[in-house]
Amino acid sequence: MTASYQLKRADFIFKNENDWEQVLQKSISRSPQDLINELISSELKGRGGAGFPTGLKWKLTAEVSDSVKYVICNADEGEPGTFKDREILSMVPYKVLTGMAVCAHVIGAKEGYIYLRGEYFFLLPELNKSIREFEYYCKEINLDFTIRIFMGSGAYICGEETALFESMEGKRGEPRNKPPYPSNYGYMGKPTVINNVETLAHTFTIFKYGAKRFYDLGVQYSRGSKLFSVSGDTPKPGIYELELGMSLADFVEEFGDGDTKAVQVGGASGFLVPRKRFNETAIGFQGKLVGISLPTGGSMMLFNSSRSMFNVLDNYLEFFREESCGQCTPCRVGCQQLLKGIKAVKRGEKNAKYLDKLLRLTETMKLTAKCGLGQSVANSFSSIVENFREEMIY
């Protein structure tokens, strides 16, 4: 065990850097292969929650030959408890735009899009201003790259990359079957790199300071720092940049209110960790760190002992029932039945064993749902029901 599992603060994302022009110019003078290698050696993984290696994503798309390719910044931040991407876009937009332009250079794209969730409509004027300024500079250095904003209209599922493409193509935001993956068949059927806002901002850090600076943060398999959106029962809600790999116990000591009963890691689609597991849980991507290691898009919601876990689960399930796109049966019907089921158990219309049936239903959803939404309902459902069974019944 090299790095310790302590909570360590970092300050890269929001650090004001007024040299984005130089970083961009320096980066695009390098060869795509060189940039990809740099990114791969940094071990940056997608910061939206799924954690796909960013360098590999760029590499795969670069290798496909097509005259039209796209770079898309996924700013459809809809996971309950996440609010970091908005802050990045309003505080340091040029880092994201630079990341997009470098990506365009690497894969050979001329057009970029930012898919911004409808709830963030108020960001438009400032963001458009930054984009105009950025494009002006691109022209000055003869970089043929334009960025446009595409507004969402209030649909959580559109954060799923293929649903996002469908939405941009003027259709219902229903996820596609994978494969083909976006690197081959993305927006308008063209090879597309789609990255989370924060991921792109991290590429700026990597291209400016080099991969090593980033790689030195965090622990094995979970390199670098990450923004965490902290909310719920905490005296200091807000956005914090922390190194990956910290133990949840340390996190709770820093952000808890002294009475933390459980933490929801990764939003409604993530896992609920009860107090007895704080010590053995680390926040990172994969590999056994101190026991369980949880990936996260950065949503950390704390609950103290005054909260009813039944109400929490009820709230999540209602969220999923409404946001399920409805195209595949396991997710559409599954979410409805789970919600009905826990209410029936609570009212005493079904006995406690019915919860086990519902748990089996979530297993089925995990196996058969078409996209991450339906598959991940099992995460919060089973972690809440298994750890707080009595609260579901009485």
Next chain:
Amino acid sequence: MNPVSELIKNLADQHGRNRHNLLPILQGVVEQEKYLSEFSMVEIARELDLPASEVYGTATFYSFLEYKKMGKYIIRICKTITCSMKGKNQILLAIEDMLKIHVGETTPDGNFSLLQTNCLGFCHKAPAMLVNSEVYTDLTPEKVREVLSSYLKKQKEEKV
């Protein structure tokens, strides 16, 4: 020409008449009219040469594209977990009490509609709400009454 038809034609001129231009056009109509009437959807379908059912299917998928008549100001209260824990219901009661409408209703003068919505991304400043595209956070019943009063006042001034 009907003003809505003209609006739709202008939006199509501006964004283009391809399928992938549909969402910006729908959004443009909602921004102006606050909702998509059947008439608007049929007009958009005609303008883009699409089946009206496709336009309807797409429009009704998105929660911010209303297809029932809405008020001039649409109030959307976040009901997801953190806002819910931090007193969303008291805020809702304060609004219902002040405007004399329930969730899903519009005031008789057509000025305000009250809706609940999923996570707005302001969990650290809960509870939060949107009035059209304006965000209001850290709400208390007192604060929300102040906010609404300012809108009511604006309404009155516009009438005079």
